[in-house]
Amino acid sequence: MLRCKINSTREYKQGEELELMKNGEKIMPVASETVSFDSAIAIILAGMALAVFPVASRNAGDRAGSVLLVLLLFAAGWILLSSFMKDRKRHLIEIEGKITDVLYYRRGENKKLIKASESYYPLIRYKLHDKEKTFISSYNSSLKTAYKTGRTVKLYYDEKTKSLAEKKASPLLALSAVILWCIAAVGIVSILG
Numbered sequence: 001m002l003r004c005k006i007n008s009t010r011e012y013k014q015g016e017e018l019e020l021m022k023n024g025e026k027i028m029p030v031a032s033e034t035v036s037f038d039s040a041i042a043i044i045l046a047g048m049a050l051a052v053f054p055v056a057s058r059n060a061g062d063r064a065g066s067v068l069l070v071l072l073l074f075a076a077g078w079i080l081l082s083s084f085m086k087d088r089k090r091h092l093i094e095i096e097g098k099i100t101d102v103l104y105y106r107r108g109e110n111k112k113l114i115k116a117s118e119s120y121y122p123l124i125r126y127k128l129h130d131k132e133k134t135f136i137s138s139y140n141s142s143l144k145t146a147y148k149t150g151r152t153v154k155l156y157y158d159e160k161t162k163s164l165a166e167k168k169a170s171p172l173l174a175l176s177a178v179i180l181w182c183i184a185a186v187g188i189v190s191i192l193g
Contacts, residue, residue: 009136010164042082046075066191073184081177087169092156097126102147103136122147126155126164138166 010029020027049072057065101123108116119140126133141147156165 009138011134013131013133042075042078046072046079049075063191066187070184070187070191073180073187077177077180077184080173080180084169084171084173084177090158091160092158092165092168095126095128095155095157097124097153097155099123099147099149099151099153100125100134101149102144105140118142120144120147122153124153124155128157128164135164 020029049068053065053068053072056068099122103121103123105119105121106116107119108114110116119142121140122137124135124137153166156168157163158165
């Protein structure tokens, strides 16, 4: 039996099975959420277009730069829409959690011109399959009053992947994709016109 410490904000009980992976010297739980192949390609293409844009614009002119920007907007829209659609396909069960505490985290020291960064993380307890678990939220705030102890929060559990999500994908992702595609369409009209 291999004993090791893992970096995780989730609470695990003795006897629970985990899928672990080694990342350099760190051992961590495997994340069940991955980027789909088409989203990965779109991200790569968007990165390439962004990197090549200044060179193409300077050497080949504004029209070539505009073509790259249109491609970048289409890729960004695709990434947002595919992320939204992937989340919508999941069969999430809504469960209730309760903020049991708010953890304070401070990085750095207050200096004359630089203030230390302060964050507040809610500690959330929930019950699933008759087991009570606690975890530190992935979300934080710089405001002390953002999270109230005792407040209930909605959580979403995916039975298929055995993963817990704190939020569902917002329809604003799909709306943002449409807006980016409309801007790209205006760009295409200006390139052709």
